[in-house]
Amino acid sequence: MEQHVIVNEKTIKxxxxxxNEIIKNNKLSKLSNELEKILFNELKAGNExxxxxxxxxxxxxxxxxxxxxxxxxxxxxxYNNIKYIEINDPHYWKAEYTxxxxxxxxxxxx
Numbered sequence: 756m757e758q759h760v761i762v763n764e765k766t767i768k769x770x771x772x773x774x775n776e777i778i779k780n781n782k783l784s785k786l787s788n789e790l791e792k793i794l795f796n797e798l799k800a801g802n803e804x805x806x807x808x809x810x811x812x813x814x815x816x817x818x819x820x821x822x823x824x825x826x827x828x829x830x831x832x833x834y835n836n837i838k839y840i841e842i843n844d845p846h847y848w849k850a851e852y853t854x855x856x857x858x859x860x861x862x863x864x865x
Contacts, residue, residue, distance in 0.1 A: 758808045767798045774807060774820065781809045783818050784857045789834040793852050794820065794861055800827040805864075817858040825849055825863045 778785060786794065798804070801824075808819040832839045834852070841850045842862075851862040 758806060765803070767795070770798060770804045771795075774804065777807050777809065778818065781816075781818075783809065783816060784859070786818075786859060787836065787854045787857050789837045790852060790854050790857075790859055790861060793828075793831075793834075793837070796828045797822060797826065797861070802827050802863075814858060817860065820859075820861045821848070822861065822863045825865065 774786075777783075794804075803823045804820055805823045806819075806821040808821070809815075810817060811819065830839060830850075836854055836856055838853050838855060839850070840853065842848055843850075845865065848862040849865045851860050853860045
């Protein structure tokens with residue numbers, strides 16, 4: 756698993772630029788529109804990206820975006836192609852939005 760800590764990137768613009776560099780360098784799919792909307796709303800609400808990882812859990816092309824805080828915005832469970840899951844496992848994280856088709860996950864801690 757390739758990890759990128761980007762907590763030093765404080766502005767939304769800086770975080771998105773870093774995320775797009777990681778996506779490009781790893782030849783991953785661009786964030787789906789739904790996940791992009793979720794991520795932007797979280798960042799706009801004051802959350803920050805803590806870490807971005809590529810690979811892991813048996814899939815070397817899966818993109819994981821880990822936030823600093825639990826989800827701030829209202830949880831939406833009916834996005835097209837996006838699955839919201841409450842993991843609630845202290846070894847992993849509290850909850851996630853996952854785009855299974857594009858292998859992308861936004862996760863939040865406890």
